[in-house]
Amino acid sequence: MATGVLIAGVGKGTKSLQSFLTCTKSYEAVVLFGAATDTYDAVGKVVARAPYSHVTEEMVRDALGKFRGKIMQRPPIFSALWIDGKRAYDYAREGKELPREMAERPVEVVELEMVEWMEGGSHGFAFPEKVAEEGEMTAAEKLLRLGH
Numbered sequence: 001m002a003t004g005v006l007i008a009g010v011g012k013g014t015k016s017l018q019s020f021l022t023c024t025k026s027y028e029a030v031v032l033f034g035a036a037t038d039t040y041d042a043v044g045k046v047v048a049r050a051p052y053s054h055v056t057e058e059m060v061r062d063a064l065g066k067f068r069g070k071i072m073q074r075p076p077i078f079s080a081l082w083i084d085g086k087r088a089y090d091y092a093r094e095g096k097e098l099p100r101e102m103a104e105r106p107v108e109v110v111e112l113e114m115v116e117w118m119e120g121g122s123h124g125f126a127f128p129e130k131v132a133e134e135g136e137m138t139a140a141e142k143l144l145r146l147g148h
Contacts, residue, residue, distance in 0.1 A: 024110065033120075035127045038092070038140045039078045045132040047140035057117040068112050072104040095139035 009017045033052035037044030075081055077092040084099045091098050132140060 030125060032125055032127060037128055038132060038136065040076050042128050044128060045130045045136060046128050047132045047137050053120065057114075060117070061114055064112050064114065068109050070106060070108045073107045074104045075102050077102075095136060097139075 007017065007020050009015070032042075033055050034050060035046050036048040036050075038047050039045075075088070077098070078089045079087075079102075081088050081102065083091070083102065088098065088102065
C-alpha cells in the first residue's frame with residue numbers, strides 16, 4: 001500500500017509548491033510473485049495467479065536493469081490522471097475500459113536496488129485474500145492487459 005508525505009503551502013509558500021513536483025522521490029517496495037491484483041498492490045482483489053517457483057534472485061536482479069535510467073513508463077490504471085474529463089481510477093473502479101490508452105511518460109530512475117531476497121515461504125508476507133468476481137476479472141484483463 002502506498003504512503004507518502006503531503007506538502008502544504010501557506011501564504012506566499014503556495015507559489016513554491018510547483019517546484020516540489022520536480023524533486024527526486026524515493027520508494028521502497030516488497031514484491032510477492034504469483035498473483036496480480038486490480039490495484040497493483042496488496043489491498044486489491046486478485047485477478048490472476050501464475051507459477052513463481054522458477055523465479056530466482058538472479059533473474060530479478062537482471063530484470064531490474066530494464067527499469068534504471070531514463071525510461072518510458074505507462075501510468076497505472078488506478079491513477080489520478082484525467083482522461084476525457086474523468087479520473088483514470090474512476091474508469092477502473094467502474095470496470096470500464098479507458099476511452100483511449102494512457103500515454104507513456106518519461107521518467108528517470110536514478111537508483112534501483114534489491115536490498116533483500118527471501119525464498120518463497122521463508123517470510124511472513126501473505127498474498128491478498130480477496131479474489132475478483134468473474135465480471136471484475138474480465139474488466140481487469142482488459143484494463144491491466146494481463147498476459148501481454
